[in-house]
Amino acid sequence: MARQKGFFMSSFRLTRLAVLLIAIGFTPLSQAQETVRAELGKPLQQAQDMMRAQRYKEALAKVRDADRIGAKNPAEQLMLDRMRGAAAQGAGDNATAAKSYEAAINSGKMPAGDNVKLMQALAILYYRAQDYAKSQVWIQRYIKEGGTDSQVRGLLAQTYFLNNDFAKAQKELQATIAADEKAGRTPAEETYQLLVSTALKQSDTAAYVQAMEKLVRAYPKKQYWSELVNRLASKKGFSDRFTLDVFRLRLAGGLLKTANDYMEMSQLALQAGYAAEGKKIADMGFKAGILGVGAEGARQKRLLDLANKNAAAEKAGFATAEADA
Numbered sequence: 157m158a159r160q161k162g163f164f165m166s167s168f169r170l171t172r173l174a175v176l177l178i179a180i181g182f183t184p185l186s187q188a189q190e191t192v193r194a195e196l197g198k199p200l201q202q203a204q205d206m207m208r209a210q211r212y213k214e215a216l217a218k219v220r221d222a223d224r225i226g227a228k229n230p231a232e233q234l235m236l237d238r239m240r241g242a243a244a245q246g247a248g249d250n251a252t253a254a255k256s257y258e259a260a261i262n263s264g265k266m267p268a269g270d271n272v273k274l275m276q277a278l279a280i281l282y283y284r285a286q287d288y289a290k291s292q293v294w295i296q297r298y299i300k301e302g303g304t305d306s307q308v309r310g311l312l313a314q315t316y317f318l319n320n321d322f323a324k325a326q327k328e329l330q331a332t333i334a335a336d337e338k339a340g341r342t343p344a345e346e347t348y349q350l351l352v353s354t355a356l357k358q359s360d361t362a363a364y365v366q367a368m369e370k371l372v373r374a375y376p377k378k379q380y381w382s383e384l385v386n387r388l389a390s391k392k393g394f395s396d397r398f399t400l401d402v403f404r405l406r407l408a409g410g411l412l413k414t415a416n417d418y419m420e421m422s423q424l425a426l427q428a429g430y431a432a433e434g435k436k437i438a439d440m441g442f443k444a445g446i447l448g449v450g451a452e453g454a455r456q457k458r459l460l461d462l463a464n465k466n467a468a469a470e471k472a473g474f475a476t477a478e479a480d481a
Contacts, residue, residue: 191231196222203239212246219243234265241274245281254281272301276308288315313350317357326354326363333370345375381409400424407437415446419456422463431466438463 192200199222206215219240228236241256257274260266266274275298282291295312303309313332316325329351336343348371355364368384388394389402403421406412412421418441425434438460441447447456 191229192235193225193232196225196228196232196236200235200239203243207239207243207246210246212243212248216240216243216247216249216252230263230265234260234263237263238274241277245277250281250285254278254285257281268301272298272303275301276303276305279308279311283311283315286318288319291315292319310344310347313347317350317354322354322357326351326358329354342374345371348374376409378410381405382411385409385411400428412437412440413446415441415450415452415456418447419459422459426463426466431463431470435460435463435467 199218203215203218203222206212206218219236223236223240237256237260241253241260244250244252244256257278261271261274261278275294279291279294279298282288282294292312292315295308295315298308299312309332313325313328316322316328329347332347333343333351336347348367351367352364352371355361355367364387365384368380368387372380372384385402385405388405389399400421403412403417403424406417407421412418418437422434422437422441425431425437438447438456441456442460447453447460
């Protein structure tokens with residue numbers, strides 16, 4: 157399956173989500189005045205103001221100035237770790253941000269709600285750094301601790317896929333789709349797209365067809381219909397007696413495009429004894445200006461004449477049968 161736009165969480169969506177998480181990295185200093193000494197509080201307050209102005213590199217430098225002050229108590233160290241993480245994340249220093257957030261979580265001093273949000277930030281940081289194994293660890297911890305953001309949950313299957321663990325990716329995607337369906341929600345298009353790709357990566361034709369059928373039902377786009385129909389027709393052991401049925405699917409999906417498409421479907425219908433259907437397809441081809449033109453125009457006109465003749469005979473036969481009845 158061709159890779160679709162939005163197949164994985166886009167850099168824009170990741171960046172937007174990451175920006176929202178930067179604010180989680182620090183607690184406003186006003187909420188911790190009693191536990192932070194003045195000599196430490198001054199550079200941290202300056203760093204906080206710089207972060208509000210999105211001057212993250214300068215803010216990170218100020219946090220490092222504060223970090224040089226010795227004999228920090230646990231509350232001060234936690235404040236430093238969170239603010240260093242937030243400033244580093246904003247500055248694009250993902251390694252420093254991850255190390256700082258992990259230290260904050262491991263301190264055991266974080267409020268439960270903020271703890272979960274920092275796990276969310278870590279999952280995204282490691283994903284952006286293409287360290288998918290660590291991203292998986294933090295996504296799983298995030299879920300275990302009660303995190304409910306569907307975008308973060310969606311990253312888990314993507315990390316498995318990008319780490320070439322297609323079976324785990326498939327299982328996670330199937331669970332996500334089942335949960336959405338149970339809740340009456342339509343799963344995201346990219347969820348189905350990724351499920352299709354996991355099947356292809358494992359050469360699992362049955363799983364591929366099942367995933368494509370779900371995708372087509374939820375998002376009936378022409379390119380999906382085309383891929384599903386073409387894949388079915390090329391499947392090993394496919395019987396020629398189903399070729400007309402494949403053309404019917406292509407017609408339903410708006411996929412008849414060429415003169416050969418219309419000619420072949422009309423001929424197959426006539427050969428199968430469906431004269432009215434054969435005439436209908438030939439008529440559609442002529443009405444669309446696809447048949448009856450060019451070097452093959454005369455041959456196509458003969459097909460239309462035959463279709464008209466057979467359809468008229470079929471109609472007369474039906475009338476006679478009704479009269480006899």
